[in-house]
Each structure stands twice: as C-alpha cells, then as structure tokens.
Amino acid sequence: MRRFALVLGLVALTSAPAAAQGRKIRVDGIRALAFGPLLAGAPAKVVRTDPARSGQFDITAQNNDLVILSFSLPTSMSGPAGTSLPLTFSGSDAGFSQVQSIGDQVAFDPRQAYVATMGQQGVSSIFLGGTATPAFNQPPGVYTATITLTVMYP
Amino acid sequence: MKRAPALLLLLFLPRLLAAQGVLIAPTSIFMDSRTRTATVLLVNPNDQAVEVTLSTTYGYAVTDSTGRFQPWFTDTPDSTAPNAAPWVRIFPRRASLEPRAQQVVRLLISPPAGLADGEYWARLVVLAKGGQLQVSAPADSNTVSIGLPMQVRTILPLLYRNGKVQTGAEMDRLSAATEGDSLVVRARISRIGNAALLATARGTLTDTAGVLRAHFSLPVSVYAPIEPRFSVPLDSLPRGPYVLRMEVTPGRTDLPVEALLPFRVARDSLALQVP
Numbered sequence: 001m002r003r004f005a006l007v008l009g010l011v012a013l014t015s016a017p018a019a020a021q022g023r024k025i026r027v028d029g030i031r032a033l034a035f036g037p038l039l040a041g042a043p044a045k046v047v048r049t050d051p052a053r054s055g056q057f058d059i060t061a062q063n064n065d066l067v068i069l070s071f072s073l074p075t076s077m078s079g080p081a082g083t084s085l086p087l088t089f090s091g092s093d094a095g096f097s098q099v100q101s102i103g104d105q106v107a108f109d110p111r112q113a114y115v116a117t118m119g120q121q122g123v124s125s126i127f128l129g130g131t132a133t134p135a136f137n138q139p140p141g142v143y144t145a146t147i148t149l150t151v152m153y154p
Numbered sequence: 155m156k157r158a159p160a161l162l163l164l165l166f167l168p169r170l171l172a173a174q175g176v177l178i179a180p181t182s183i184f185m186d187s188r189t190r191t192a193t194v195l196l197v198n199p200n201d202q203a204v205e206v207t208l209s210t211t212y213g214y215a216v217t218d219s220t221g222r223f224q225p226w227f228t229d230t231p232d233s234t235a236p237n238a239a240p241w242v243r244i245f246p247r248r249a250s251l252e253p254r255a256q257q258v259v260r261l262l263i264s265p266p267a268g269l270a271d272g273e274y275w276a277r278l279v280v281l282a283k284g285g286q287l288q289v290s291a292p293a294d295s296n297t298v299s300i301g302l303p304m305q306v307r308t309i310l311p312l313l314y315r316n317g318k319v320q321t322g323a324e325m326d327r328l329s330a331a332t333e334g335d336s337l338v339v340r341a342r343i344s345r346i347g348n349a350a351l352l353a354t355a356r357g358t359l360t361d362t363a364g365v366l367r368a369h370f371s372l373p374v375s376v377y378a379p380i381e382p383r384f385s386v387p388l389d390s391l392p393r394g395p396y397v398l399r400m401e402v403t404p405g406r407t408d409l410p411v412e413a414l415l416p417f418r419v420a421r422d423s424l425a426l427q428v429p
Binding site: 065 | 174175176177178179180181182195199200214215222223224225277282284296297298299300301302303304305306307308309310311372373374375407408410
C-alpha cells in the first residue's frame with residue numbers, strides 16, 4: 001500500500017502543472033549530531049567522520065547542480081531553568097561528499113558558505129561535527145538547540 | 155539483568171532521524187506579466203510527517219573577496235532594488251505533509267500598477283521541520299544530555315518578468331595566479347539590461363602549440379557584479395607559457411531553455427606563464 005502511495009505520488013509529480021515540472025531537489029536530515037551523555041567539565045567533541053555520532057544531511061538533486069550550503073549554528077544550547085551549554089564549531093567541522101561516503105569528504109568551515117557541486121549520482125551528503133563544553137558546575141538535564149542547513153540555488 | 159548494559163548503550167546511541175525533508179520542484183521559478191502565477195510541488199517521500207513553511211525574501215548569490223560564492227539576503231532592500239518579494243502571495247503558506255503526501259503550492263504575484271518593464275526578483279524559502287527529535291533520557295539525575303534537532307531551509311530563485319526584458323554580459327579584470335597547487339583564475343562578470351544574467355562561464359588554457367591543456371565551466375547567475383574563482387590543478391599544467399581564454403555564454407543546462415534570455419557572448423583572454 002505504501003509503495004502504491006509512493007507510485008501515486010511520483011505519478012502526480014510527473015503530471016503536475018507545467019510550471020511545477022523540471023528539476024527537483026530534496027534535502028533530508030538523516031542523522032542528528034549526537035554527543036551522548038556528557039560529564040561536567042569535560043568537553044566532548046564529535047568529528048565529522050564519526051559514522052554514528054556526526055550529523056548528516058543528504059541532498060538529492062540533478063547531477064552537477066551547483067548549490068550554496070550554509071548553516072545556522074547555535075553557539076549554545078538551552079537547558080533547565082534558563083541555563084545554557086556552549087557549543088562550538090571549528091573550521092573543518094563540516095564535510096561534503098559527492099558520493100555519500102563518510103570516508104570521502106571534502107572538509108569545509110560550517111561557519112561559512114560552501115559551494116557544492118552535486119555528484120554524478122545526484123545524491124550527496126553533508127556531515128557535521130562539533131564540540132560541546134559543559135562547565136564544571138553544569139546543571140544536569142537536557143539541553144537543546146536547533147541546527148539549520150540552508151541550501152540555496154544561485 | 156544481563157541486558158541492562160545493552161539497553162543503556164541503546165539509550166545513548168545517537169538517534170537516527172526518520173529522514174526529514176521534502177522534495178521540491180521546480181528549483182527555479184519564472185513568472186511573467188501574462189500569467190502572474192506559478193506552482194511549486196512539495197512531496198514528502200519519508201515515513202515521518204513534515205511541517206513546511208513557505209515565505210519570500212530578497213537576495214542572491216554574491217562573491218566575497220576571495221571569489222567564493224555566498225548567499226546575501228536582506229528583508230529591507232534598497233528602494234531601487236528590483237524586489238518582487240512583497241508582491242508574491244503563497245497558497246498555502248504552511249502545510250503539514252503526512253508521509254508520502256504531496257502539496258501543490260500556488261504562487262500569485264500582484265505587482266503595483268505602472269510597473270516599469272524589467273525583471274524583478276525574490277527568493278522562495280521553504281523551511282521543512284521533521285517531528286520532534288527524541289532526546290536521550292539522562293541515565294541518572296546527574297547526567298547532562300543534548301538534543302540537536304535539524305531543520306532544512308531550501309531557497310529557490312523566483313524571477314518575475316514584466317514587459318520587455320533583456321540582459322547582457324560584461325567581463326573584465328581577467329587574472330590568473332598560482333595559489334598552492336592550483337592556478338586560480340578570476341574575472342569580474344557584470345550584467346547589463348534589466349534582467350539577471352543567467353549564463354555559463356567557460357575557460358580554456360592552451361599551450362603555445364595550441365593544445366588544450368585544461369578547461370573549466372560554471373553556471374553563473376549574475377544579479378550584481380561577481381568575481382568568481384576557478385581553480386585549475388597545476389599538476390595538469392606543465393611549466394611554460396599559456397593562453398587563457400574565458401567567455402560568458404548563453405545557455406544553462408539546469409534551466410528551461412524557454413526561460414533563458416539571449417545575449418552576446420562576452421570574451422576575454424590573457425597570456426600567462428605557469429612557473
């Protein structure tokens with residue numbers, strides 16, 4: 001049934017009004033950047049090549065399409081009773097892989113825009129690492145912040 | 155009890171997001187004064203519902219001092235800017251897309267009366283948020299845990315053409331310099347006329363025998379003057395004299411042919427020495 005629905009969706013895509021036809025893009029958040037439980041006073045770093053804990057987005061578009069990637073990155077996370085926990089990103093904490101391979105990335109600075117060219121397969125991945133730095137007296141609890149990836153067609 | 159460590163481990167494994175995001179088509183939107191409407195199709199191909207919010211803004215890609223592209227946006231553009239963002243109405247502006255569902259979004263543009271001929275620009279912003287990210291529960295009351303949900307914003311060009319529109323290309327400041335293991339070529343590309351320059355920039359490097367040694371190509375959308383960089387690996391270029399030729403030509407493989415405006419090819423060249 002699910003497959004039938006998907007086929008229907010694809011048929012609808014191809015029979016959409018003329019203006020809606022043409023190239024398409026799909027950007028998926030695949031895996032959230034995950035630090036696991038932290039110890040107060042002990043910085044925790046996740047590298048972009050970590051296959052389990054790095055953040056991952058996938059982009060599906062036409063092969064060789066050029067897109068401009070940029071992140072909106074939080075500098076801290078909000079926790080219980082208005083407390084915060086610093087979060088930092090360094091100049092090589094992001095990586096782009098034309099072939100969706102965590103072992104085949106081109107590093108880039110997630111604090112700056114990056115121009116990416118889609119690979120021949122039309123599916124590419126972006127990986128993200130970062131560092132969380134809890135204070136020695138960091139109150140326990142759950143800390144959250146949102147990471148936004150912007151994909152812009154020039 | 156033997157399962158307890160494994161359960162604890164599972165608890166702290168990073169949570170896979172049920173993939174969140176939408177498929178959007180088309181990736182460039184062209185409207186004109188005859189139709190004043192366009193449609194965008196959103197499809198949620200995933201197993202998780204997605205909240206989608208659409209809006210418009212004004213901006214385009216620019217190049218920084220090193221020639222790298224970066225987005226430039228403003229909600230308060232100069233009054234002379236060809237800003238179409240306030241004229242675009244979106245139906246619906248928000249949608250909740252169930253798994254495998256789709257939504258046709260209609261765009262209607264209502265420009266002011268007496269608008270001068272020309273092309274006016276906006277950007278369609280599609281913000282997609284998946285379901286709430288599950289945050290690992292603290293193992294005990296002394297644990298600090300983190301949840302970093304991700305969202306995706308896709309920004310597409312929207313061009314509204316009113317009356318007679320024309321564009322043209324100008325190129326100057328062609329230069330080449332070695333940077334590390336690359337030859338970096340730069341040129342300033344400007345548009346003339348009353349529409350954006352949607353073009354392809356191409357370059358070739360030929361040796362003294364006329365043999366093509368390297369080439370590059372890049373689709374460029376010129377709203378304001380840009381000075382992009384093109385890198386050619388030096389290991390593909392034996393030492394010696396070369397001629398660099400660059401041109402900005404009509405034609406883009408990523409845009410519908412009927413949306414492209416004709417213009418005269420802009421060319422420039424220079425002689426250089428690869429050390």
